[in-house]
Amino acid sequence: MRTTSVGIFKVATTGPGDVSGLMAMIGSGAIDPKSILAILGKTEGNGGVNDFTREYAVAALCTALAPQLGLTPYEVERRIAFVMSGGTEGVLSPHITVFTRREAERPAGLTGKRLSIGMAHTRDFLPEELGRSAQITETAKAVKAAMADAGILEPADVHFVQIKCPLLTSERVAAATARGNKTATTSSYSSMAYSRGASALGVAVALGEISSDVHDEDVLRRYDLFSKVASTSSGIELMHNVVIVLGNSASSASAFEIGHAVMGDAIDAPAVVSALNSVGLGVAPQTSADRALVNIFAKAEASPDGSVRGFRHTMLEDTDISSTRHARAAVGGLIAGLAGTGAVYVSGGAEHQGPAGGGPVAVIARLSD
Structure with missing residues (x-):
């Protein structure tokens, strides 16, 4: 290797x-x-x-x-x-x-696993495949390919999987209809959630977090099925999935380490602290003499049941501002306060990415050696 x-x-x-x-x-x-x-x-x-x-x-x-x-x-x-x-x-x-x-050569005396990164692409999807089992299956294959590219052998060493995935437009829906096929939804906005969700389930399948027996009807319905390390983001600019795997590997000679935790909801500060602690850091100001915070990557979403710890939230009912914008602001503020910086990567829409209403949070630290 x-x-x-x-x-x-x-x-x-x-x-x-x-x-x-x-x-x-x-x-x-x-x-x-x-x-x-x-x-x-x-x-x-x-x-x-x-x-x-x-x-x-x-x-x-x-x-x-x-x-x-x-x-x-x-x-x-x-x-x-x-x-x-x-x-x-x-x-x-x-x-x-x-x-x-x-x-690079791994320096003599360097101990432990260090940050490694791998990349892979799926094939292009047909519009009618988005949010369905085809996207799940192909994403799982790409995750495994990206792990191999990163030299990561064990699923437990994967701490963050970032995916860019497609969405539906009216033209793409029309193209599927012209072929006699139906898409998962005809709403472009809803298709973002379907694509994110199916992609996240693909990560979960690849890493053995859930069974491979996942069906079309499970997407956006079986919220008990999720990945603890998936982060998926939909965009109009592509029709395939771009998969980036971040984890620790014994074959890496880098000066960085990555760890993660899972937020149970949008105000789960202890989970963020746990993620910081997983790479030897604490809350801001960072006091470690041999480690420094590089960045934090997290997912955020408005809890689909309309409440956070028993109290009603209005993020899903606000017709002026999208719920994803509310969620990014809330979780971003929480993480920024604990990290001591607003330059953190918080992405909205966490369908099947952590438990419903929560999401994964990963931290990368630079080591002085």
Whole structure:
């Protein structure tokens, strides 16, 4: 098994098209553009079907990186995994997290497993396959491929699986109808949840968190079926799933470690503290002499039963603001207060990603050695 070293760089952005921070780091030699494997970002759109800040951000990054790599922007998008999560409500701060990977020798004396990253793609889906068993099955295959790419052998060493998945548009629904097929829903907004949910169930199947005996009718209905490490985000800009696996591996020579916990609901502060503790950190201000917080990645959603710990919430009944925006703001504020920074990655819509109303939270720390 080859040994790799992962690098992580968190870069603030002034807008969806701002690539200046990344290009400055490339210009200084801090980042080798040829080593970039994935870029995860928070953009300040609405996170909905018409959130074109995600596509804008990806286009800007691809255009900027193309001459650096000697590729076309289209080829850059096929080479690097881009996952842009729209919505920076409340104190959430727009930023990108750049993951690099290169071949490296594991230093003598380096102990324990270190952060590793792997990537894989599913095939393109037909519109009628979104939110259904085909998406679950293909995602499970891609998760296993990404684990192999990362050199992660055990499911227990996987701490976060980030997926970018498609959604339905009226044109895509019409195309399925023209072939005599029905889609899981005709609503573009609802299709985001179906796609996120099926993708998350694919992660759960791949990691053995649930049985592979999952059916179309289980999506968005069997909320007792979920993954503790899945984070899925829907977008209009693709028709396949992009899968990024983050975990710890004995074949990694990186200076980072990742851990996770699962929030039971949107105000589960102890779970966030547990995630911080899992990588040797505490709540802000960070006091560890040999470790530093890099970033936190979490999912958030409005509890589907309309309550949090016995008290009614109104997130699902607000016709002015989407429930996903409410959830990102609430969970983002909670995590930011404990982490000491608003530059954290909190994504809305946690269907089958942790228990209903909750979600996974992963923390990456840099080790001084």
